[in-house]
Amino acid sequence: xxxxxxxxxxxxxxxxxxxxxxxxxxxxxxxxxxxxxxxxxxxxxxxxxxxxxxxxxxxxxxxxxxxxxxxxxxxxxxxxxxxxxxxxxxxxxxxxxxxxxxxxxxxxxxxxxxxxxxxxxxxxxxxxxxxxxxxxxxxxxxxxxxxxxxxxxxxxxxxxxxxxxxxxxxxxxxxxxxxxxxxxxxxxxxxxxxxxxxxxxxxxxxxxxxxxxxxxxxxxxxxxxxxxxxxxxxxxxxxxxxxxxxxxxxxxxxxxxxxxxxxxxxxxxxxxxxxxxxxxxxxxxxxxxxxxxxxxxxxxxxxxxxxxxxxxxxxxxxxxxxxxxxxxxxx
Amino acid sequence: xxxxxxxxxxxxxxxxxxxxxxxxxxxxxxxxxxxxxxxxxxxxxxxxxxxxxxxxxxxxxxxxxxxxxxxxxxxxxxxxxxxxxxxxxxxxxxxxxxxxxxxxxxxxxxxxxxxxxxxxxxxxxxxxxxxxxxxxxxxxxxxxxxxxxxxxxxxxxxxxxxxxxxxxxxxx
Numbered sequence: 130x131x132x133x134x135x136x137x138x139x140x141x142x143x144x145x146x147x148x149x150x151x152x153x154x155x156x157x158x159x160x161x162x163x164x165x166x167x168x169x170x171x172x173x174x175x176x177x178x179x180x181x182x183x184x185x186x187x188x189x190x191x192x193x194x195x196x197x198x199x200x201x202x203x204x205x206x207x208x209x210x211x212x213x214x215x216x217x218x219x220x221x222x223x224x225x226x227x228x229x230x231x232x233x234x235x236x237x238x239x240x241x242x243x244x245x246x247x248x249x250x251x252x253x254x255x256x257x258x259x260x261x262x263x264x265x266x267x268x269x270x271x272x273x274x275x276x277x278x279x280x281x282x283x284x285x286x287x288x289x290x291x292x293x294x295x296x297x298x299x300x301x302x303x304x305x306x307x308x309x310x311x312x313x314x315x316x317x318x319x320x321x322x323x324x325x326x327x328x329x330x331x332x333x334x335x336x337x338x339x340x341x342x343x344x345x346x347x348x349x350x351x352x353x354x355x356x357x358x359x360x361x362x363x364x365x366x367x368x369x370x371x372x373x374x375x376x377x378x379x380x381x382x383x384x385x386x387x388x389x390x391x392x393x394x395x396x397x398x399x400x401x402x403x404x405x406x407x408x409x410x411x412x413x414x415x416x417x418x419x420x421x422x423x424x425x426x427x428x429x430x431x432x433x434x435x436x437x438x439x440x441x442x443x444x445x446x447x448x449x450x451x452x453x454x455x456x457x458x459x460x
Numbered sequence: 461x462x463x464x465x466x467x468x469x470x471x472x473x474x475x476x477x478x479x480x481x482x483x484x485x486x487x488x489x490x491x492x493x494x495x496x497x498x499x500x501x502x503x504x505x506x507x508x509x510x511x512x513x514x515x516x517x518x519x520x521x522x523x524x525x526x527x528x529x530x531x532x533x534x535x536x537x538x539x540x541x542x543x544x545x546x547x548x549x550x551x552x553x554x555x556x557x558x559x560x561x562x563x564x565x566x567x568x569x570x571x572x573x574x575x576x577x578x579x580x581x582x583x584x585x586x587x588x589x590x591x592x593x594x595x596x597x598x599x600x601x602x603x604x605x606x607x608x609x610x611x612x613x614x615x616x617x618x619x620x621x622x623x624x625x626x627x628x629x630x631x632x
Contacts, residue, residue: 368618372579373550373588380546399622
């Protein structure tokens with residue numbers, strides 16, 4: 130067993146499904162010290178994680194202090210701010226303010242929040258570099274499926290030419306069910322809502338906006354672009370009929386909502402059977418075209434509390450390794 | 461059979477009719493005529509490119525009639541449609557004049573709609589169709605798909621294309 134001389138202090142800002150998932154996955158990790166957990170109503174300082182999770186589950190307030198989320202970021206001593214409040218693509222708040230303030234105070238930031246990155250990617254990266262800290266966001270694209278770090282680390286020996294993928298599990302589930310059962314869109318959407326796969330307001334997912342957010346983040350991070358949602362040509366899945374899916378299936382095609390990062394385009398496309406992106410259910414998949422390595426395809430769970438938390442944890446550990454010069458962490 | 465011809469006409473008015481009339485008389489269906497008025501050859505003739513459909517057994521007679529009218533046949537070839545793509549269309553496919561949508565492709569001379577399957581659930585509901593477009597080459601197929609894209613945008617149809625084999629090429 131590795132001896133961890135130094136621990137890394139983190140705060141968890143946002144305590145919905147993803148925040149609770151993060152609390153669960155970091156709970157038993159010896160070198161991670163959770164200094165504070167904040168939800169929209171208050172802050173639990175030096176929390177007993179098990180207890181805070183139980184209180185949240187029971188609908189009780191988690192707060193044991195007078196502090197708010199922003200107070201934690203500004204005043205509580207910690208190394209990494211884990212920003213996991215819900216995505217807001219209108220103005221990026223409150224995540225944008227949280228991330229800015231954390232970076233300005235020399236804290237590293239790990240986030241699953243697409244809003245701030247879609248609105249202000251380059252500003253935030255610059256702010257991080259100006260303050261000598263890291264901003265990591267693996268969980269914003271593809272949930273558990275490695276994407277950003279895969280390109281940054283494992284594929285550094287190749288130039289990435291394009292990334293094309295299925296980046297929204299809700300749409301993929303709806304299209305898969307419509308194809309398999311011959312059911313129409315409205316029916317399958319209600320079913321997905323019942324199962325918790327689609328939100329009560331599914332607009333962002335089914336109109337292709339969530340996929341477009343991921344295209345923006347990948348375009349800015351992998352291809353060093355300076356684009357926002359307005360630059361992406363977006364078509365959603367709401368007009369797709371069960372008949373159309375059947376006609377496609379008769380010709381051995383399935384229909385997927387595809388994000389094309391280089392092309393800045395989100396649209397339903399026909400994918401032939403056996404194609405690497407032909408994944409069913411709620412799965413995500415991405416094909417990365419490179420010059421030296423050829424085409425690499427990854428697939429995995431694009432959403433879910435623990436799955437998303439796993440991506441956040443990988444970012445926390447990656448920062449920890451750099452900070453402490455530790456290289457042999459095995460989980 | 462689909463035929464393409466490169467011809468040269470004398471630079472005097474009324475020559476094009478010497479090309480079109482015999483094709484039409486012999487039961488041919490003219491798909492495309494490109495008449496390069498401003499591109500004279502060094503022989504002082506005007507190049508014309510024509511694509512049409514005609515029974516193979518009538519081609520010899522056509523050749524004879526063209527030559528008798530002083531039309532020079534530079535090249536004549538059977539067009540083979542080598543590249544094929546299937547495309548989904550969703551929306552009011554019928555009410556927005558399906559024939560016209562197909563015609564726009566067929567009129568190009570280098571591409572045609574070779575197959576179409578249609579599903580119409582109810583009178584007012586959106587219908588779905590899958591059409592197979594073939595063309596003489598990849599460039600031509602791409603152009604045909606662009607034409608279709610323009611038509612479907614105007615008609616407010618959702619068009620779903622197959623994903624490209626090569627990602628770097630940006631689809632198709």
